[in-house]
Amino acid sequence: QAKRQGRNHYQFYSSEISERFHASVTLRNELQHVLELGALKLFYQPIVRCGDRKIVGCEALLRWQREDGSFVSPAEFIPLAEDTGQIIPISSWVLKQACEDGLKLRELGDFTMAVNLSAVQFNRANFIESLTHTLNLSGFPAKNLHLELTESVLMDDSNRAISLLEALRKRHFSISIDDFGTGFSSLSYLKMLPVDTLKIDRTFIKDVFSGEHDAAITQSIIGMAQQLQLSVTAEGVETLEQAEFVEAAGCQYMQGFYFARPMPIEEIMAMVKQQENK
Numbered sequence: 001q002a003k004r005q006g007r008n009h010y011q012f013y014s015s016e017i018s019e020r021f022h023a024s025v026t027l028r029n030e031l032q033h034v035l036e037l038g039a040l041k042l043f044y045q046p047i048v049r050c051g052d053r054k055i056v057g058c059e060a061l062l063r064w065q066r067e068d069g070s071f072v073s074p075a076e077f078i079p080l081a082e083d084t085g086q087i088i089p090i091s092s093w094v095l096k097q098a099c100e101d102g103l104k105l106r107e108l109g110d111f112t113m114a115v116n117l118s119a120v121q122f123n124r125a126n127f128i129e130s131l132t133h134t135l136n137l138s139g140f141p142a143k144n145l146h147l148e149l150t151e152s153v154l155m156d157d158s159n160r161a162i163s164l165l166e167a168l169r170k171r172h173f174s175i176s177i178d179d180f181g182t183g184f185s186s187l188s189y190l191k192m193l194p195v196d197t198l199k200i201d202r203t204f205i206k207d208v209f210s211g212e213h214d215a216a217i218t219q220s221i222i223g224m225a226q227q228l229q230l231s232v233t234a235e236g237v238e239t240l241e242q243a244e245f246v247e248a249a250g251c252q253y254m255q256g257f258y259f260a261r262p263m264p265i266e267e268i269m270a271m272v273k274q275q276e277n278k
């Protein structure tokens with residue numbers, strides 16, 4: 001009896017694993033054609049200034065809609081695309097599209113556009129050339145483009161990262177450290193990095209009133225950013241109370257569902273127009 005149960009157990013797990021494996025193979029195959037199919041879209045989430053809470057820019061966030069209408073999360077398909085190398089054409093498309101849409105937004109005012117960079121993209125030998133090329137073709141100003149990188153990408157090969165960031169700075173690009181606080185970069189290292197903005201990871205904001213240390217961590221990051229003369233953005237602001245907390249702590253920018261979810265370009269344009277008319 002025990003033996004049989006054991007075997008059933010084994011079969012259960014093995015079919016679950018093979019199902020998952022199958023699903024990921026299917027995703028990988030679909031991913032190969034995602035650009036030709038026009039299945040990728042960029043959504044834009046507003047970033048507001050603390051105090052008057054006006055929209056001053058946005059972050060481009062990738063969406064993949066499958067043929068059955070379902071959405072695959074970037075957290076799921078970006079690692080896959082990094083694995084297969086598809087991330088390279090996908091990232092080029094993202095940059096081009098974000099610059100094109102960014103230009104439309106800039107007809108309405110001096111808005112910034114934040115784009116997430118993948119480790120694979122950042123680590124390519126021709127990264128700066130291809131970035132500069134796309135930007136020049138589009139006509140979008142470098143200083144309005146915020147390049148978001150995570151701590152782990154920057155720590156991977158820190159000497160190379162520092163020289164790349166310096167080269168980007170010379171070309172007037174702005175650099176943000178995304179999900180700040182979740183990596184393990186030391187403060188002495190941070191001091192050497194020529195970056196412009198820290199984006200406080202949303203896990204701290206989420207628990208700012210419930211977690212034991214999250215309020216203190218959030219305040220410390222904001223204080224440190226001020227000392228280092230960096231801008232700071234709070235990610236994942238979902239409630240008025242959280243917005244008031246980070247504002248009181250001296251934060252400069254906020255982003256989160258409390259203000260707006262990521263949306264198509266037409267919708268964020270309409271939101272910005274409405275704000276400008278007030």
Ligand code: C2E
Nearest residue numbers: 061062074075078094116117118236237238255256257258
């Ligand atoms: P991220 O860069 O940290 O982006 C912020 C994520 O938090 C987005 O998830 C956004 O929808 C979500 N978010 C914003 N406000 C709130 C909030 O108030 N509450 C909650 N619960 N979530 C909020 P999304 O769009 O699913 O993207 C996940 C991650 O995928 C991004 O994290 C980024 O690392 C990556 N990603 C997205 N687009 C791209 C891209 O074009 N290229 C690359 N390389 N990575 C991308």
Ligand code: MG
Nearest residue numbers: 059116148178
């Ligand atoms: Mg980001």
Ligand code: MG
Nearest residue numbers: 178179199235
């Ligand atoms: Mg983030």
Ligand code: MG
Nearest residue numbers: 150178179201
């Ligand atoms: Mg993230």
